[in-house]
Amino acid sequence: xxxxxxxxxxxxxxxxxxxxxxxxxxxxxxxxxxxxxxxxxxxxxxxxxxxxxxxxxxxxxxxxxxxxxxxxxxxxxxxxxxxxxxxxxxxxxxxxxxxxxxxxxxxxxxx
Amino acid sequence: xxxxxxxxxxxxxxxxxxxxxxxxxxxxxxxxxxxxxxxxxxxxxxxxxxxxxxxxxxxxxxxxxxxxxxxxxxxxxxxxxxxxxxxxxxxxxxxxxxxxxxxxxxxxxxxxxxxx
Numbered sequence: 286x287x288x289x290x291x292x293x294x295x296x297x298x299x300x301x302x303x304x305x306x307x308x309x310x311x312x313x314x315x316x317x318x319x320x321x322x323x324x325x326x327x328x329x330x331x332x333x334x335x336x337x338x339x340x341x342x343x344x345x346x347x348x349x350x351x352x353x354x355x356x357x358x359x360x361x362x363x364x365x366x367x368x369x370x371x372x373x374x375x376x377x378x379x380x381x382x383x384x385x386x387x388x389x390x391x392x393x394x395x396x
Numbered sequence: 397x398x399x400x401x402x403x404x405x406x407x408x409x410x411x412x413x414x415x416x417x418x419x420x421x422x423x424x425x426x427x428x429x430x431x432x433x434x435x436x437x438x439x440x441x442x443x444x445x446x447x448x449x450x451x452x453x454x455x456x457x458x459x460x461x462x463x464x465x466x467x468x469x470x471x472x473x474x475x476x477x478x479x480x481x482x483x484x485x486x487x488x489x490x491x492x493x494x495x496x497x498x499x500x501x502x503x504x505x506x507x508x509x510x511x512x
Contacts, residue, residue: 316498327398327486327503328439335498372439376498382427382490383452384501386439 287311289387291373296393297363305358305390307373315376318384319347319358322370331358331371360392368394399423400489400504408510414475417507421468421489427451428470429490429501430462434483445470446492477511484508 288310297303309317316335320328332340334349334356346359358371370389377385399422409415421428430442441454445464456462459477464470474481484506490499 318500320503325484325506325508327400327505329398330500330502333498333500374439382492382499382501383429383441383444383454384439385441388438 287375287377287385289373289375289385291371291387291390293388294391294393296395297360299363299365299394299396301363302359302361303363303392305360305371305373305392307356307358307387309354309356309373309375309387311354311375311377311385313378314351314354315378317347317349317356318374318376319345319356320372320374320386322372322389324370328372363394365394365396368392398502398504400487400502402485402487402504402507404507405505406508406510408512409477410512411477411479413477413511414473415477415509417472417474417485417487417509419470419472419487419489419504421470421487422502425489425491425502426468427490427492427499428464428468429488430456430470430472431486431488431503432483433486433506434480437483439486442472474509479511482509482511 319331322328332347373387374384442456444452487504488501
């Protein structure tokens with residue numbers, strides 16, 4: 286089976302930097318997605334990592350270490366609108382393209 | 397706006413009833429995925445269709461079934477509904493969906509199902 290762990294909640298200050306960690310234990314790992322989800326809304330795609338290293342995309346960056354089963358999402362210059370749930374999802378090899386999601390990290394950005 | 401549409405937005409029904417949720421994928425996408433999101437469970441994969449055929453299955457209950465039509469829209473049928481089926485049901489689509497080829501999945505706005 287798959288096991289994906291993320292912190293349940295985090296709080297950060299507007300303008301600051303926050304790092305949201307995700308660890309996973311799975312067989313047949315293909316890659317890892319990060320999605321942002323505001324309450325009651327659809328998850329929206331942020332990033333995809335398949336190789337080790339850092340992928341930067343504007344204020345958001347995502348890092349992957351396949352050997353350690355570890356990823357993080359880095360959010361810089363936090364804005365109030367970044368308050369949302371951040372979902373880590375693992376793509377498993379074999380049989381379609383289904384994603385296994387962690388339970389999400391609820392980020393609260395404060396003034 | 398992801399380009400994935402879902403109807404209805406809200407659905408309220410009673411236990412024992414049957415409902416159908418509808419999803420239209422982004423233009424050109426061949427794969428459709430269904431997910432269930434309840435408060436205590438997070439996003440759970442239910443089933444995937446690729447170009448009309450079932451491609452992958454998650455922990456989908458036997459009371460639930462889905463299909464993808466020739467125009468690529470998909471329907472999720474939920475029957476003998478129970479209180480515990482109350483959840484947000486999301487549809488996502490991707491360009492392909494083959495094993496070993498990873499596509500980004502784009503999610504629709506969801507259908508909120510309430511079973512009373």
